[in-house]
Amino acid sequence: MKMVIKATLCTLGVGLAGLAEAADVSAEKVEALIEAAFAHAPAEVRGRVEQDETLRVCTAYRDNPPDDQWDAILEREKARIVYPADGVLMGDWKVALKEANNGYGWRMRDIPERVVGGNCYACHQLTEAEVGYGNLGPSLLGYGKDREIDEELIVATYNKIFNAQSVLPCSQMPRFGSNGFLTPEQVRDYVAMLLDPESPVNK
Numbered sequence: 001m002k003m004v005i006k007a008t009l010c011t012l013g014v015g016l017a018g019l020a021e022a023a024d025v026s027a028e029k030v031e032a033l034i035e036a037a038f039a040h041a042p043a044e045v046r047g048r049v050e051q052d053e054t055l056r057v058c059t060a061y062r063d064n065p066p067d068d069q070w071d072a073i074l075e076r077e078k079a080r081i082v083y084p085a086d087g088v089l090m091g092d093w094k095v096a097l098k099e100a101n102n103g104y105g106w107r108m109r110d111i112p113e114r115v116v117g118g119n120c121y122a123c124h125q126l127t128e129a130e131v132g133y134g135n136l137g138p139s140l141l142g143y144g145k146d147r148e149i150d151e152e153l154i155v156a157t158y159n160k161i162f163n164a165q166s167v168l169p170c171s172q173m174p175r176f177g178s179n180g181f182l183t184p185e186q187v188r189d190y191v192a193m194l195l196d197p198e199s200p201v202n203k
């Protein structure tokens with residue numbers, strides 16, 4: 001049984017400290033396996049295998065950090081938010097909606113010219129029309145319809161998408177902007193996708 005679990009861990013190649021514990025394998029062993037699996041990857045990719053301070057804390061506390069660490073994550077991740085140069089935080093919902101189902105990006109041998117997608121559907125319901133979606137995150141259907149759209153909400157939505165952990169430490173949602181996955185301009189398009197009354201999300 002242990003062999004099977006170990007093999008699975010190798011295949012997944014992600015930080016599965018919880019599983020490791022259940023299988024009586026030390027977190028260090030898992031980290032070493034993951035590192036070995038990426039030993040020949042380009043340096044740029046290898047860097048991503050290393051956890052940053054926030055992920056280290058989340059792993060150490062099984063995503064349930066004590067208050068002081070919780071506050072430290074909020075502060076650290078908030079400091080990593082970057083806004084578009086012109087300060088406009090609502091973009092074009094049509095652009096984002098086109099890319100919300102696109103999981104392209106951050107693979108080895110990416111074609112730089114291709115647009116990196118937000119892949120929101122992998123974890124969220126967004127529209128009535130798209131029935132293929134994941135449910136790791138809450139449904140975002142009607143997100144703008146259910147809320148009063150003011151400056152505060154626009155900034156909060158931008159912050160959430162740019163860096164989910166600036167709002168909720170140890171969230172399973174990727175830190176899209178801070179990790180260089182989406183640009184500030186792309187993030188504001190996603191803000192519009194969620195808040196614009198004309199967006200199918202709110203129809």
Ligand code: HEC
Binds near residue numbers: 119120122138174
């Ligand atoms: C890997 C899964 C995953 C992906 C991909 C993902 N999210 Fe999330 N998202 C979550 C989870 C889990 C939560 C709930 C926990 C939290 O609030 O961080 C969440 C919460 C949110 C919330 C807050 C909802 C609320 O009611 O407070 C918003 C807004 C959001 N996501 C937008 C997006 C957008 C836009 C995208 C695509 C650019 C996206 N998410 C991609 C997992 C994901």
